[in-house]
Amino acid sequence: MTTDKRGLTYSDAGVDIAAGNALVERIKPHAARTARPGTMDALGGFGALFDPRAAGFADPVLVAATDGVGTKLRVAIESAAAGLGGLDGVGIDLVAMCVNDLVCQGAEPLFFLDYFATGKLDVAEAEIVVSGIAEGCASAGCALIGGETAEMPGMYAKGDFDLAGFAVGAMERGGALPRDVAAGDVLLGLASDGLHSNGFSLVRRVVERAGLGWDAAAPFADGPLGPALLTPTRLYVRAVLDAMRAGGLHAAAHITGGGLTENLPRVLPDGMGARIDLGAWRLPPVFTWLGEAGGLDEAELLRTFNAGIGMVLVVAPEVAEVRAAELTAAGETVVRLGHVEAGQGVSYEGRLA
């Protein structure tokens, strides 16, 4: 506390308006490359405009989702602070966590806004993060039309920040998923790219228990541990939308916190369950290591992590093979996991290996 008689200004209070304005200028080119049909310029700029008709929708129903990156951010922040990198992917995670949800409702992602909050704004660091958000948006075909940068001295520790994302998509009326899910429908799993953005509080405990730093050699991959855990969440937008347009897609489940065990039942009607053969795919090494180092049993793994399957498509049996072939051709790794049957929840057979 100062006792001198100089007056205070907002920058004395730890809020650097010039840094905020500098960031806005640096973000502009990143946001600009996410423009898509429907993007509009707004006078005044109190809100961001979007035109669903210009985006191709005649009678749209809107779908909205919000999510964060969770404590994966801590691993990213600490890895970056250790000089290992790690901030460039969290923006992709943020977008993916939202838009992978939207497509599960049958919606095409249209636009995205981000909230970036920190104790003291580091313009270069923030630009890396927002650049990742823009990269995710461009890959998902949605426009980054707005955002908020909050500098909150006293709320976040030095170097820390939090992120929230908001995505809006649309479908033509009547196009919502899930629909027509029936016993015998085939469950096609799309491989994940790693841990994605869930379960990181547990990951951090396992790493702590193993006595490893983020710069230690990853026990399950080449290179240091921090970056090896930070592979960005895979974007399934184009895969799901293509499968939906091709036909026979009855539902899609984004496998986030809660794993296959909790996420797959969310898209099944009452009285229907899923049967999954755990021998149908190989558990990726990161999960094997987490299970061993953390003493996690199989059930805990399957309801905390994606276990190698980031998205499940529920498809009519007669088109399962052709849909799987198309998805494979488009670059997905597709696993025939099992099928829908009378019952409830997920019944597993075989063992993860």
Next chain:
Amino acid sequence: MTTDKRGLTYSDAGVDIAAGNALVERIKPHAARTARPGTMDALGGFGALFDPRAAGFADPVLVAATDGVGTKLRVAIESAAAGLGGLDGVGIDLVAMCVNDLVCQGAEPLFFLDYFATGKLDVAEAEIVVSGIAEGCASAGCALIGGETAEMPGMYAKGDFDLAGFAVGAMERGGALPRDVAAGDVLLGLASDGLHSNGFSLVRRVVERAGLGWDAAAPFADGPLGPALLTPTRLYVRAVLDAMRAGGLHAAAHITGGGLTENLPRVLPDGMGARIDLGAWRLPPVFTWLGEAGGLDEAELLRTFNAGIGMVLVVAPEVAEVRAAELTAAGETVVRLGHVEAGQGVSYEGRLA
């Protein structure tokens, strides 16, 4: 760090899924009372659905805004921790910061999603906050259709949390504000209810400099200082929408960080400025005190705080009197601040008093 050989579970990692589920159940009745035409139930729940046609829009253009509450949250958290209350209003602030922006673009707020992040979820505390969000949504006529509660051990200090809000509104095509702003247009100021949600990093410095705690008697009002600073941001949604429908409204500017000085020019065309008579209204006591205790000059006050004016409407001169009378009848305190003229920025005459 433990060295025993028990396996870890997600709750060992500091994430309490039961608390999260309990909060979801507690939020449901609050969210339910914000339902409005357009609200839809979604199967699966990976995203929240909204029907713009059912909300009355034939050819909607969408507007989106995101914002937080800034370091007003710190004052609220610390006041609540001191037993003074303070959490019940921040949800209203969060909604107001977003929807007051939407109406400035000419949009009717339709739906809202919130992001609530904390280190350790306190269900009762979170319910107070979300209840305030629902109250704000209900007052603004927008539906609370989704949200994310993030428990992030290690990111937030004990008892701390952050909030982000995301609002989407719509207008019929061609209805965007600002439009037709011209020299001679009258500036009608709508009184604020206090500090609203900006400038709190500076407020905290001033309070610290004055050597006051949140439980000290407020020098500018009855009761303790903390709660006296926390009056929720006023919702101007109905006032602005009513004025827009009545006719002659050319623009509206939400007076947030940057004050009248920076926000009003955002809605004026190139070559137009605003002339404001600072003697047209009385500076509310909270700002007088902040100015004196912080040694802030008038210019600093006018570009950090709302200075008693939370929203400015730019109206055609021939309807200014009748619009002002209608707004007054609807419960607003209306000040004829000045007018639009050739120039740029805001030119002040007279003195704040």
